[in-house]
Amino acid sequence: MSNPLVSIIIRTKNEERWITSCLKSIFNQTFQDFEIIIVDNESSDKTIEKLKEFKIKEVLKIKDYLPGKALNIGIKKSSGKYIVCLSAHCIPVNNKWLSTLIKSIEEDNNYAGVYGRQEPMTFSTLYDKRDMMLIFGLDRKIQIKDSFFHNANSIIKKSLWTEVPFDENLTNIEDRIWAKMMLKKGYKLLYEPDARVYHYHGIHQNNNDERLKNVVDIIETHHPENISGKINAENLNIIAILPIKGLAKMINGEPLLKYTIENAKNSKFIDKVIVSTDNEDTAKIAQQFGAHCPFLRPKSLSEPFVSLEIVQKYSLERIEENNFIPDLIVHLEETFPFRPKNLLDNMITKLLIEGYDSIVAAKRESGWLWQNDKEGNFRRLDSGDVPREFKENSLIGLHGLGCVTHPECIRSGQILGSKIGLYRVEDPMVDFEVRSDESIKIASKFLKNEI
Structure with a gap:
């Protein structure tokens, strides 16, 4: 049997509420040449049991969690040409999510990675709604200097990861550090807004609630495309x-x-x-x-x-x-x-x-x-x-x-x-x-x- 084109790495920690919706959306994709590898950080709920309902290649365990370390563990077991990093509490919006990521990264040999749009849930906090609406916009963007990259919803080339794995000592932003190194090597990054996922939390900022509400209300009123995600x-x-x-x-x-x-x-x-x-x-x-x-x-x-x-x-x-x-x-x-x-x-x-x-x-x-x-x-x-x-x-x-x-x-x-x-x-x-x-x-x- 030939290797799949794509390996999807999902990191989990007590994701029982989300994992069904996440995986069902993945298996509903029009593109089906993929494998799924789970890296679980000692879930104490029924996450592992729920995984048995789906065709998962391998469930790996990590005790001392660090984001880059967890991704590296999963990628080492992967066999795909491309690596998709997806948070377990991210839900692909439609059945073209995966094919959009693949098409985007194959457009230019100089693309090291592509990250997609994140949209809030109906019950996301005002902070997260505002931040996701502002950060993950509707315009496609090629980045040659800006190292912003987000592994909650992304695809990278495994060949480049082999050269530069994720930093295993960082407590966060392992994605941006990796992206910065790719830019230094002369590669480019792509933001693809059509590769959409629902994500209930984003980048938190502790500002005045009333001001946040006003910002979110304005964005939602004037940009109806920012429809908050719902679990089906x-x-x-x-x-x-x-x-x-x-x-x-x-x-x-x-x-x-x-x-x-x-x-x-x-x-x-x-x-x-x-x-x-x-x-x-x-x-x-x-x-x-x-x-x-x-x-x-x-x-x-x-x-x-x-x-x-x-x-x-x-x-x-x-x-x-x-x-x-x-x-x-x-x-x-x-x-x-x-x-x-x-x-x-x-x-x-x-x-x-x-x-x-x-x-x-x-x-x-x-x-x-x-x-x-x-x-x-x-x-x-x-x-x-x-x-x-x-x-x-x-x-x-x-x-x-x-x-x-x-x-x-x-x-x-x-x-x-x-x-x-x-x-x-x-x-x-x-x-x-x-x-x-x-x-x-x-x-x-x-x-x-x-x-």
């Missing part, structure tokens, strides 16, 4: 996990869980609905409606003192035992049968656009709110006796109605991460919870259109 939910492995204790509740002669399973299965983005239960009959019922029940959880996890976090952590561990590593998890509970059709897809989309760790369905509470402290005293939480339209928003989370979260949150023993979004629901029936006998009677009438 359809490229992710998304599962819903529905924990049920004991025998499934019945309503109007049908299991209550039917409504939640059917709602989740109607999602455009949820690939699989898993019911985590301790009851064989409940598992059989769930399977009748298209859910998966790959395990029965221990009865001990149904004790009143066992938290939801523990149950979901156990469920995820069992799921991942079978080498299925989800990108997102949707937590649902059977007690909410009145979910709107697009609620879950809208929540998933909002989480990806805003870059949240987790997002929870929530309803506004404009009434009077108190909290009981340890001494038995009540402390008022709302903003007082003011007209409703002037009150501060108080939101009540409805995690059973819908909660979308990243799996690393659940693995750490939590449902929610630190950056939390709330998705407001307005319909008063949406948050109606069916638990008590009385609530079952009311819900039954609604489902039969008797109310």
Whole structure:
């Protein structure tokens, strides 16, 4: 078998959130004569497991990370004529990214390397949005003096790397130091704006937030081509996990869980609905409606003192035992049968656009709110006796109605991460919870259109 034309070197360190989108975009390229080599810096999440879903030539390990050293390790194992350096959290924008890099570097024998355009994500910081918009412009540029070069998205000739490897002692800018040496040798660099990737972070500057916002607003208004990148939910492995204790509740002669399973299965983005239960009959019922029940959880996890976090952590561990590593998890509970059709897809989309760790369905509470402290005293939480339209928003989370979260949150023993979004629901029936006998009677009438 002949050697591939291109070797793609990707450095990783806990890139579980990004690696699926990155690799799927690579394998979707029109140019396919490449190999992929991963250099991993002791990832402690599921990055390595997710790599097993893709055709990777080799996964190399590095303990004491330095950027130039990591690249050199990968390139030494490569067999391509050209070396593409790509950050694991960079996502090629379209299927012409790789062919554009190759075409560009082959235009002139004097090109030592080509680097492409980086575009921010919707949730990139204002600093990064501004910097990427200003630094990575729309005009093609040949550099004979300027040594700016960026290995988050670049291609170089392996023959030149053999002469001048990357400096292994630098903590950063190994790319620019290498580029400077190429210029000294008489070679040129090319900036190719058509080789585009989405990159959530760039060059940070600690300036005034308001001034930064003004700059970003102006750039986005006057340059609509600077469209921020979004992660495509359809490229992710998304599962819903529905924990049920004991025998499934019945309503109007049908299991209550039917409504939640059917709602989740109607999602455009949820690939699989898993019911985590301790009851064989409940598992059989769930399977009748298209859910998966790959395990029965221990009865001990149904004790009143066992938290939801523990149950979901156990469920995820069992799921991942079978080498299925989800990108997102949707937590649902059977007690909410009145979910709107697009609620879950809208929540998933909002989480990806805003870059949240987790997002929870929530309803506004404009009434009077108190909290009981340890001494038995009540402390008022709302903003007082003011007209409703002037009150501060108080939101009540409805995690059973819908909660979308990243799996690393659940693995750490939590449902929610630190950056939390709330998705407001307005319909008063949406948050109606069916638990008590009385609530079952009311819900039954609604489902039969008797109310």
